[in-house]
Amino acid sequence: MNIQFSPDAAPRLVLSVQGLGKSFEMHHLGRVLPAFAGIDFDLHAGRFILLKGENGAGKSTLLRTLYRSCLPGQGHAFFHMTDGVIDLAQAADVDIALLRRREIGFITQFLQVRPRVAAEELVAEPLVLAGSGHGEALTEARRWLSSFGVKQSLWAAYPSTFSGGEQQKVNLARALILPPRLLFLDEPTASLDRGARLALVARLKELKAQGVAMIGVFHNPEDVAGLVDREFLLETAVPEPGQERRKPAFGEHHA
Ligand SMILES: Nc1ncnc2c1ncn2[C@@H]1O[C@H](COP(=O)(O)OP(=O)(O)O)[C@@H](O)[C@H]1O
Numbered sequence: 001m002n003i004q005f006s007p008d009a010a011p012r013l014v015l016s017v018q019g020l021g022k023s024f025e026m027h028h029l030g031r032v033l034p035a036f037a038g039i040d041f042d043l044h045a046g047r048f049i050l051l052k053g054e055n056g057a058g059k060s061t062l063l064r065t066l067y068r069s070c071l072p073g074q075g076h077a078f079f080h081m082t083d084g085v086i087d088l089a090q091a092a093d094v095d096i097a098l099l100r101r102r103e104i105g106f107i108t109q110f111l112q113v114r115p116r117v118a119a120e121e122l123v124a125e126p127l128v129l130a131g132s133g134h135g136e137a138l139t140e141a142r143r144w145l146s147s148f149g150v151k152q153s154l155w156a157a158y159p160s161t162f163s164g165g166e167q168q169k170v171n172l173a174r175a176l177i178l179p180p181r182l183l184f185l186d187e188p189t190a191s192l193d194r195g196a197r198l199a200l201v202a203r204l205k206e207l208k209a210q211g212v213a214m215i216g217v218f219h220n221p222e223d224v225a226g227l228v229d230r231e232f233l234l235e236t237a238v239p240e241p242g243q244e245r246r247k248p249a250f251g252e253h254h255a
């Protein structure tokens, strides 16, 4: 599934976030902890938003909410699919599962290891599910494993035995083998060596040119400086004296 855009076409809207908010109910403390509130932004095809903020500002929670690993409390996140629009804040789980297969990707520093599946099969799987022949998908998978620096001797081995860095490379190869329309990245370079970081940035550049829209948190933002179109600062307000609740605000400035 290659998404191509002619350079002079106006970029398509991919995601429109409106008034998105989320709080955590801390039952054992008897209070509510707001993670973020009043988030508004639009993201177009081929655009890259760098999400910044202190530890605990809510960056991971925002990405996980958009990916629907958690449910938002308020607001909307309208995702413009190939055919139609769906509110990620309210979509049914089955629709979310389908979107995750074809249109929305998420990379973290953690590999979801599956027992007794070879690295190359794990990486090839998205292509097979999208209709590629098994042989062709394996060839492509090996190409990506090699490009992220996974030794050939490991391609047919089980990633559950790999080092953290090797698992992360398998993770990247699997997540990036097929371009999604929307990609979330939560500190994907943590635990990567320099070669793999360069391969990741090169792949992200290629995906951006193909029209993939991205929102990412990066431990070393200079890695992706050349890709960023906008920066969002997720702020954690300092609590007023005597007030327990934090009031995060969503600031935006252009890079
Ligand atoms: N499942 C959860 N239950 C309660 N609080 C959570 C949960 N997940 C995250 N938090 C809290 O929400 C805040 C934001 O966390 P997070 O999104 O991980 O921040 P960041 O990624 O910006 O460092 C933190 O104070 C964290 O402790």
Ligand SMILES: [Mg+2]
Binding pocket: 059, 060, 061
């Ligand atoms: Mg985080």
